[in-house]
Amino acid sequence: MSDSTLRRFGVSMDESLLAQFDELIKEKGYENRSEAVRDLVRNALVNQSWEDDEQDVAGSILLFYDHHQTDVMQELTSIQHDMHHAILATTHFHLDHHNCLELIVVKGKAKELRGFSDQMISMKGVKYGKFTVAPVK
Ligand code: NI
DSSP states (O other): OOSSOOOOOOOOOOHHHHHHHHHHHHHHTOSSHHHHHHHHHHHHHHHHHTTSTTOEEEEEEEEEEETTSTTHHHHHHHHHHHTGGGEEEEEEEEOSSSEEEEEEEEEEEHHHHHHHHHHHHTSTTEEEEEEEEEEOO
């Protein structure tokens, strides 16, 4: 927590939403609602701040896919070679006979990286993908 003054504010929420929120707080291990709300706000601010296309960001792209799916490996490799200037590291895990998990660490302009990750995540054969960023000043 920063050394700035704490300010209180009231939040109205319907009961069922609040019950779900309390359940989440318990699962995640937050000490109280305030700490959970602060974290949610911080996340929202990070997500919002890198919506600026020209912002420099660093982050990771996680991809989960079946390498037997036609052309998926070849297309992923081809896209990554086009983006070699933005890729800091790549790690590939062979999870089982079919499935691969790939972690790509990237750094560059928000707009370019978003396009890059969208291209891979939306690819046929990619079952799950997630792009996580931290703003870099
Ligand atoms: Ni593999």
